[in-house]
Amino acid sequence: MAHSTIPAVVRPAFSIRAEWWPSLHGVWPPVLVGSAYYVGCLAGFALRFPSSGISFFWPPTALLTAALLLSAPRSWTVLLGSALVAHGIAHAQAGVPTAAWPILFFGNASQAVLAAAIVRRLLPAPALFANCRNVVAFLIGACAIAPAIASFIPAFVYVSLGWAPDLMAAWRDRAISNAIAMLTLVPSFVTLWCVLSERRRIVPGRCLEYGLLLLGVVAVQLATSGVGGLNILGLSVALYAPAPFLVWATVRFGGAGLSFALVWTTLLTIAAVSTNHGSPNGATPADTVIAVQLLIAAHAIPMMLIAGLLEQTRAEHLALAEAERQNRAILRALPDSLYVLTRHRDPVTSSQRLSTAAAVRDSGSGDVSSELAEGVGRMSRIAGPDTPFVTEFTRNIGADARRYEARFVEIDDDRVLSVVRDVTDPRRAADALRQVQQRYALATAAGGIGVWELEVATGRLRVEGDIKALLGYSDEDLDDQLATWTKLLHQEDRQQVAARLAALIGGELARFDVEFRVTHQDGATRWLRVKGAVGERVDGRPASVLGTYADITERKEAGRALAEANDALVRTGRIVAVAEFSASIAHELQQPLAAIAINAEAGLQSVNEDGSLAHLRAVLTDVLKDSVQAKEIVDRTRAMLTNQPMRREAISLNDAVRHVLDIATGRLRQSGIHIELALNDGLPRVFADPVQVPQVLLNLMVNAIDAMATVPRHLRVLRISSRAGRKVAIVSVRDQGQGFAADDARRLFEPFYTTKTQGIGMGLAISRSIVTKHGGSLWAVSNADRGATFRFTLPLAVAAAAAPIEDRAPSHPRRILLVDDHDELRRAMTRLLRTRGHEVAVADSGSRAFFAAEAFRPDAAIVDMSLPDMSGLEVARGLRKAFPAERLQLIAFTASHDDDLREACFAAGFDAYLLKQGDTRELDRLLLRGASRISGES
Numbered sequence: 043m044a045h046s047t048i049p050a051v052v053r054p055a056f057s058i059r060a061e062w063w064p065s066l067h068g069v070w071p072p073v074l075v076g077s078a079y080y081v082g083c084l085a086g087f088a089l090r091f092p093s094s095g096i097s098f099f100w101p102p103t104a105l106l107t108a109a110l111l112l113s114a115p116r117s118w119t120v121l122l123g124s125a126l127v128a129h130g131i132a133h134a135q136a137g138v139p140t141a142a143w144p145i146l147f148f149g150n151a152s153q154a155v156l157a158a159a160i161v162r163r164l165l166p167a168p169a170l171f172a173n174c175r176n177v178v179a180f181l182i183g184a185c186a187i188a189p190a191i192a193s194f195i196p197a198f199v200y201v202s203l204g205w206a207p208d209l210m211a212a213w214r215d216r217a218i219s220n221a222i223a224m225l226t227l228v229p230s231f232v233t234l235w236c237v238l239s240e241r242r243r244i245v246p247g248r249c250l251e252y253g254l255l256l257l258g259v260v261a262v263q264l265a266t267s268g269v270g271g272l273n274i275l276g277l278s279v280a281l282y283a284p285a286p287f288l289v290w291a292t293v294r295f296g297g298a299g300l301s302f303a304l305v306w307t308t309l310l311t312i313a314a315v316s317t318n319h320g321s322p323n324g325a326t327p328a329d330t331v332i333a334v335q336l337l338i339a340a341h342a343i344p345m346m347l348i349a350g351l352l353e354q355t356r357a358e359h360l361a362l363a364e365a366e367r368q369n370r371a372i373l374r375a376l377p378d379s380l381y382v383l384t385r386h387r388d389p390v391t392s393s394q395r396l397s398t399a400a401a402v403r404d405s406g407s408g409d410v411s412s413e414l415a416e417g418v419g420r421m422s423r424i425a426g427p428d429t430p431f432v433t434e435f436t437r438n439i440g441a442d443a444r445r446y447e448a449r450f451v452e453i454d455d456d457r458v459l460s461v462v463r464d465v466t467d468p469r470r471a472a473d474a475l476r477q478v479q480q481r482y483a484l485a486t487a488a489g490g491i492g493v494w495e496l497e498v499a500t501g502r503l504r505v506e507g508d509i510k511a512l513l514g515y516s517d518e519d520l521d522d523q524l525a526t527w528t529k530l531l532h533q534e535d536r537q538q539v540a541a542r543l544a545a546l547i548g549g550e551l552a553r554f555d556v557e558f559r560v561t562h563q564d565g566a567t568r569w570l571r572v573k574g575a576v577g578e579r580v581d582g583r584p585a586s587v588l589g590t591y592a593d594i595t596e597r598k599e600a601g602r603a604l605a606e607a608n609d610a611l612v613r614t615g616r617i618v619a620v621a622e623f624s625a626s627i628a629h630e631l632q633q634p635l636a637a638i639a640i641n642a643e644a645g646l647q648s649v650n651e652d653g654s655l656a657h658l659r660a661v662l663t664d665v666l667k668d669s670v671q672a673k674e675i676v677d678r679t680r681a682m683l684t685n686q687p688m689r690r691e692a693i694s695l696n697d698a699v700r701h702v703l704d705i706a707t708g709r710l711r712q713s714g715i716h717i718e719l720a721l722n723d724g725l726p727r728v729f730a731d732p733v734q735v736p737q738v739l740l741n742l743m744v745n746a747i748d749a750m751a752t753v754p755r756h757l758r759v760l761r762i763s764s765r766a767g768r769k770v771a772i773v774s775v776r777d778q779g780q781g782f783a784a785d786d787a788r789r790l791f792e793p794f795y796t797t798k799t800q801g802i803g804m805g806l807a808i809s810r811s812i813v814t815k816h817g818g819s820l821w822a823v824s825n826a827d828r829g830a831t832f833r834f835t836l837p838l839a840v841a842a843a844a845a846p847i848e849d850r851a852p853s854h855p856r857r858i859l860l861v862d863d864h865d866e867l868r869r870a871m872t873r874l875l876r877t878r879g880h881e882v883a884v885a886d887s888g889s890r891a892f893f894a895a896e897a898f899r900p901d902a903a904i905v906d907m908s909l910p911d912m913s914g915l916e917v918a919r920g921l922r923k924a925f926p927a928e929r930l931q932l933i934a935f936t937a938s939h940d941d942d943l944r945e946a947c948f949a950a951g952f953d954a955y956l957l958k959q960g961d962t963r964e965l966d967r968l969l970l971r972g973a974s975r976i977s978g979e980s
Contacts, residue, residue, distance in 0.1 A: 076124035083132030104227035110158035153192030157184035171297020177350035193217040229301035297349040381460040496587040514563030532559035569598040636958040640870035692727040692839035702739040720763035729839035742775040749779025770835040778829040855879040859900035861891040888912035907936040915950040922951040
């Protein structure tokens, strides 16, 4: 099996990696070393020449040296101690004097330590045959210097024991004997240990080959053992006969194979010499031993040097082969074409497996020699010998225009290396990336969006986009630290954002999604929505967090405006519902109020002028007056809650104030508010709607009452004043309430804006709208002491002549059919009409009205618009159809002020439209006109 040193990418055969020495460790190494040392001593004693005390071969020192080489220096003391014990036992058994063998062991131990120290110092690893330098270092350090130095002291013992005639002879014999053992045994033991410790795969074929090699050595040794006895020729033949096999071992198996073969041949040679007792040509036994040892050394040293050279050559060859394989792999992996060109512009070689060259060849447009030749010429004119020259050219491959980059580098004076690369796809990818970046920049600039990355360990926050400019900061104002950006968060949102971020980093959340407010440099607030997730992890813990942000301020504002609009719509719906419900209640109240007024008026007509009934007449007069006032209040309330067109007429603002006070008296009393009136008695009339103006006054008074709800009762004073201006009348409503802040003054008259917890924010807006439509203005000021004052103006009215009111009683009685489903109102109207001399028939439904008309034959019919079985319009059309020749006066009787209903009544055949809450004298005038028309027609 060959022994070689090759690059790190290839596993060594019989060498150890250069960065470390193997070390024996544990309890058993001292036992093993002591046992081997003991056996080596016995073998050395057995290999002594019979007539000499000097051994041909001394294995113990070589074994101890190999053990020290394979062990860490800190364990050498233990190994030397075990060897000392084995040395003493073996020498005692061999009869060596006790005083001599410690000195002999000192020589052996010093030689082993010195040899191991020198070799470990000079060799990076126990690869003794890795190269010629290692072999020379081993030969000089372990086989020459160490035995030479360590043999001085044992030489004295040899002389004293009679093993040598003098000190120099003893030193020579001992040094050479130990050098031969070191030369043959140390490489074998080190190599064997490396093979066993690395558990290398055994190749059966090579093992068989090496076995045949050893058998050849034995056969040759046996064949030459009897040639020439112990003469020089015989020894030479015995030593050099195995040389071909040693060359075989060196070439085929390297230094490892040579070392084992040398051990084998050395032992066989020593055995052959030992069996021939005596010395050649009369030489002394010591000379014979020296001769044999020198012949072995002369034979082994050249072989070892050859083995080192071969191993070095093999290693360099393998390194070159490996470098060649790597280079070939690199060339196959490159997406480029390589060309070697001469200065004569002729391509010499080119890579045949690379994509660019194949693409150019497959295109059918020929090779690139013309472009490369032009590049070589330009390189010679422009670039220097050590400066790469780069140029580009375009070739059409089918319908696709491909762009190539050619890079030229000078090899020598005559050759140039050209690397051709297809740069079409990278250029297109770069252009696409540039476009994406431009679109990203436009999107982030226009939409207030961007990306961010947080380094968890350092707290560094990298933010891309225009967020800094959006918040009014420059790049120098904000650094890339999370703490700096956290300070920009709104105080109420910091804890939430920090908690969610901590939960994400801690693994409690898979995604980070939160909306929060940040503070602009000018103090304004903007809304951001930030999303994120863990990007990288190190040792299972988040290392970075990646995410996006978006400015959602406009969306938040739109959402808030939509919520306010929805709230306003809900409040408006409530107002409409309340208005409709209130109008319905007012309509229902008209029926009993009208009945009370009619009954009171009928009672007054029935009471004689007798003084005894004066008290009853006064009572009925008060009842009539109160009912009329109650009807007016209901009328005004209903008018305020219904959508009626504005009707202007000359009204008194002072009277309007008093009427509103009458309506609000109960609430003023309940709230404990004292009223102060400062009305100008000479205030001219204003031209305004008699219903809408009181509505404005009522709204202002209600607001004043609410404003003083939390102030002490003795401060609750409401002052209402009126005065005349140049062309307008001015009314002021002053309270002692909480007032309003300066910021609220701008929004007081906005729809649905209110400072009250229970308000809907429409009263002041409606009031200003009414006043503005009348040509006036409404505003508010804060009082100097407390509270607020609201003032409005209305244009003064031009004086107009009052129309005379006709007041005549009917001249003769009428036959009247009264159709109404309200019992009280029907009885009251019947009583009133009869007291005035009329003959009355009644019906409580439309169907009964037709039967009553058929039997009664009325000349006038008063019909309610709301009947249980049909409408008053259907009754009118039915009566006109049933009595076409009759001169029947039809009067519509309703509580509605609706103009559309009035027109529908006239279209259905009614002659007049009478309100239930109107003055009864209007009914007398209608009946009088009807009677006059009928008489005239007669």
